[in-house]
Amino acid sequence: MKTSIVSRRLPENINFIVAQFPEDIQEFFLEMISAERSIQTIANYAYDFALFFDYIKEKDVSIEDVNARTIKRFFRQIEHGYERTVHVKIYKINASTGRKEPTWITRTHFRENSQAGKRRKRASLRSLFRYLVKIRVLDRDPMEEYEDQSLKSRSKQRVPVFLTKEEALRLIQSVQTYHKRKNIKSKKWQEMRDLAIILLFLNTGMRVSEMFQLNQNSIQKDGDTYRIIILGKGGKERMLKLNNTVTATLNDYLRFRPEHSSPKELNALFLNKNHSRLSRKGITAVIKKYVQEANLPPKAANISPHKLRHTLATLLLSNGENLRVVQEILGHSSIQTTQIYTHVINSEKDDALDRLDGFSQI
Template sequence: MTPVSNALEEALSEFERHLRAERDVSPHTTRAYRGDLSDLIAYATDLGVTEPAELDVSLLRAWLARQHALGRSRATLARRTAAARAFTRHLHRRGVLQDDPGLLLGTPKRQRALPGVITQDGAAHLLDKMDAQGPVGLRDLAVLEVLYGTGVRVSELCGLDIDDLDAGRGTIRVLGKGGRERTVPMGEPAARAIQDWLRAGRPALATEDSGPALFLGTRGGRLHPTSARRIVHARIAEVGQVPDLSPHGLRHSTATHLLEGGADLRSVQEILGHASLQTTQIYTHVSAERLKQVHRRAHPRGSQAD
């Protein structure tokens, strides 16, 4: 690999520190940006560009065009465009770049495959027919009830502590992406499953090292997201008559069923913890029949004459 100039490398290292300390970006995103921008800097160095101030839109576009020629996916191109924009914006704000060339970059459209969803009847069948015997059974039922009943991410579920529960209000406190905290309502079935787990399940698995974690693995430690995913797949297969889903599929089902039940998009956005409403619009879908019902009810010429 072509050696990277010290000035560009130092600028990248300073940007990485900025992401961690000032913007509270997740370690995963920071590593991805670091990898993307290291590739950009290597490309720039091959062209004889050795200073951050020399980065311009022509170079950025040429780099992205090369990524496209190499067969990078739309998702990768979108992420690398975002990384370049964030980097040049940072350099511009620091006074290194007089103008921000990242503002002139287009954004490749990402193709997002929506996860499968479970029907409302299917969700009821799954949760009503699950074997909830013993500590592990009680835990697994609580895990699925919370995932479906609240729409939280699997990482958020595994990060829950006992004190995050507010039984009186029927809510849980969730720490989401970017360190953003939100309060999420949960229904009575989820609350009941959690109380059963705390009363008759968790004490049987807890050890001195369990700490405040709400959900525990079989060895007493905090439940890991990988284990939670395995639980969801295994329990769905065990019950049968329900298509296989991941925790993300249950989250998507929650959003879909909320919208089908009449929830507005802003409320669903808050429940899911999306920073942008656009993300919620992509992530959720409403049946064509419900859209027609809304149109008939709300539009002055929506209802057809008999």
């Protein structure tokens, strides 16, 4: 099965998905590439569109005939989860030639449909139908009619999950204890890589998608000062200073880092055991492994890279840092996003409850 190339800037598996769409939809993805949207964003759109197009194909509905009812039934069907189809390229040995040859296989797996996932799918379809109206493939936007008719679900504002300072220290220390306890024969560079990843998350608050894209030249030295350039959402860059602890750990990792990485990933900062760029999934697995080793309390047992981002924000505000500074460090486009952490750190609220201490004694 040969992969059709829509754009060489897309990974092969995403090209495979996008190539199945009608030409007008492929143009939508080319527009996204021209607008320098991140590869992860484009991949999310591809998966969302594939899910929707599979649904309307099953119902024998053309894109021109999609209406509010179609969209409502689609969202209802995937409300509590859905099967995602992914295409994976593997290599098999050709019995005749003895050479490894690429072949594509299809795998499906069940995915929960989280609140964030539901919002993203609505946003994906909203962008799609607006585009199709704009280029006059459609004369109306069925997504607008659907949203006008839908009951608005109540927004649930949850307190962000984060680590305390003591728990964060336990996570950092778990890297060393993990390798000592298991007497692991892993190479030193992997241990130093994992420690550098955890420290970067806790000291810069970067997203896992931002960590994944880091290259060696993302680290800039100015005298004794080291800074890191982070490519955030919407192609926005921010530069953050690295403290001495993070700098020392990164330098240790770079001393041990394998020299003979894959030519394609020669500049990648973090490598996997095959000396290719460490994937988003691989970075998440690193965090999960040491969270388990640290034996953190139940509320912190499912700490993810994004929750380490919450941890930095909370620690900064606890130290009395300005909300605007925290916004710039995290790369939030709106300060309202940063303000969710003020619900966690509110010294006046704490003091008010402390003043009731004498009253509550019997």
